[in-house]
Amino acid sequence: MVEWRRIGRGVRQVPEPWATPLIWTAAYLGAFALVALLDVLGFLDRTGLALLVLMLLAALLGIRGRFIAAPGTALLCWTCLNVLGTEPAGELSWAGHRDPGWMACLLAAAVVGTVAGRVLHARAAYHRVTPFDEPV
Template identity: 50%
Template sequence: MVEWRPLRSAVRPVPEPVATPFVWAAAFVGSFLLVAVLSAVGALASSAIGLSALCALAVLLGLPARFRAAPGIAIVCWLFLNGYVIAPRGELAWQGPLDAARLVLLLTAAVLGTLIARIANAVGAHHRATPGQGPQ
């Protein structure tokens, strides 16, 4: 009897993260489009909606990024939050602890996205490299 087995010469590597400047450019374009869409549908009546949407964007941008891209993602998202969601005239203003908390929340979201991706990649690499896990 012949048993067919796949030939694998090497284990697939963990995906390489996207370059940091590209992630920052994506954060700029994504934040701009997100704020524009939220403004067009009238969802910016509450700054909490804008903050949650930008946090979700920060998590998504953190998925393919390196950890060192997280502060840039948070700052770009905060600039759009502060300039167009909190103060609709496009003026930046620092409101002390409140803005610091928003910035920390955006940074946490970006780091969380990166952490989720790293854990998922590590688990996938472990399953690919562990002997005896192939099809029976």
């Protein structure tokens, strides 16, 4: 038997993702600050730790971003790590054995963060829809 109910408060939309330029600005500034912090703390010689921290940043930004922002986020995080975190410092370089893996990890983190953000926001919007319990 089907029971018809009215929706009480109406459907609230899924939160709108942040604009892509805002995500990219946050990615660049956040990556720069994190790499500088790791350098001050003396952990920059461990590039695996720096990569892990930047992957976390990319995933967190992905939660509030759009899918189209993920490649740019990964590229900006990789650029900060490559220029500031590896030798020769201050120069953009390409190490064929290392950099494709780093970029893939950063891109995967940004995409996973974006998927998680979209799922969490959609789930929250679904739970906000409540039936109106007065008779029809």
